[in-house]
Amino acid sequence: MRQFSVELDELHEKVLQMGGYVESAIHRSVRALVDREPELARQVMRDEARINQMEIEVDNLTTRMFALRQPMAKDLRFLTAAMKINTDLERMGDLAVNIAQRAISLVNQPQVKPLIDIPRMAQLVESMLLRCLDAFVKGDADEATSVLTADDEVDSLRDSVYQELVAYMQSEPTTVPAAIDLMFVARNLERIADHATNIAEDVVFLVKGVDVRHHAIEVRDA
């Protein structure tokens, strides 16, 4: 039987690899939108299968490790965190596909407005994802905590995107379908940020044994 630490390394690596795929899906979906490049969007849709496959592999590996080892304390928290992070990453991949679909829909419509806030949201969200994965690898609770505050910035950008789009729709009804697509893109980016926040919370729990979800304070065995 291989050493548990070897399996842990493999799990780390798989989660990071999946995170890389997801990050590139987010990046490409927003590029497809901004540059009006449907081929990039279609690539995101094709690459989803790879993310889904990784989700199943990570689940299988984690489940096997739960079953064959008797992980305790921190190892147990690590496996639980990996399982949750896996689910969040897969959902982020789905959301990137949603953005890609909106990008394709938007290519066939006149441009509502130059896109400024949406690319800024995307940049923030990608940096949140990279940081929470980095925090996961390094076991760095401070870096994970920094992701939680970035989420507020994403929410406020989304608010300004909404207000602006409502004004466009009201003054020029022909922009309604395209503005709705953009509104859902902003919403999807906000939700990707929420998943990054979930991951960051899981990392804090993993490192400190403190559950920061829903502001619950509960100290576990270290």
Add this chain to the structure above:
Amino acid sequence: MRQFSVELDELHEKVLQMGGYVESAIHRSVRALVDREPELARQVMRDEARINQMEIEVDNLTTRMFALRQPMAKDLRFLTAAMKINTDLERMGDLAVNIAQRAISLVNQPQVKPLIDIPRMAQLVESMLLRCLDAFVKGDADEATSVLTADDEVDSLRDSVYQELVAYMQSEPTTVPAAIDLMFVARNLERIADHATNIAEDVVFLVKGVDVRHHAIEVRDA
């Protein structure tokens, strides 16, 4: 040490109790919307704490069972399923809160249109939730599979809600903010249905040892 089967019963019961809270949150949030009753919506928002608390309890119980037992085969799948279902239920609770917030926002705006499709979506979604939880308790893969087909019906209702709302926004720009709220309500209901679908897939896997996510076919040890 208590019997494993006693703990399994406790876990079953907690998941069902949480499902009951979530079902009532969905029901009330849509009633608040249809009857323009902000107090009902505020109740949904207050009750969220209880769902969040249940999520933590179920997670703690599952993690403890993973750690102290060495669950194999079906028990292992049951624990994994319970952990995933727990996450899905908590997200459904969040989505009901989102609907409640839209309901409050809509009370302060003139009514766009009589609501017909949205209550129908809600009814379908609630029935999906009840059925997937029932399938979980009974270990009934057929019932779980029936939830997967209901999801298509929800999607098609959402499409007709969208089309109708776009028409309203274009012909009467003052309806834009309220129509957007309704569009997000439809989207939230669709996402609740997606979570019910996730649960149904987990139940199929639990019962049959076959992973039906992403159309993966993989047979495990029974």
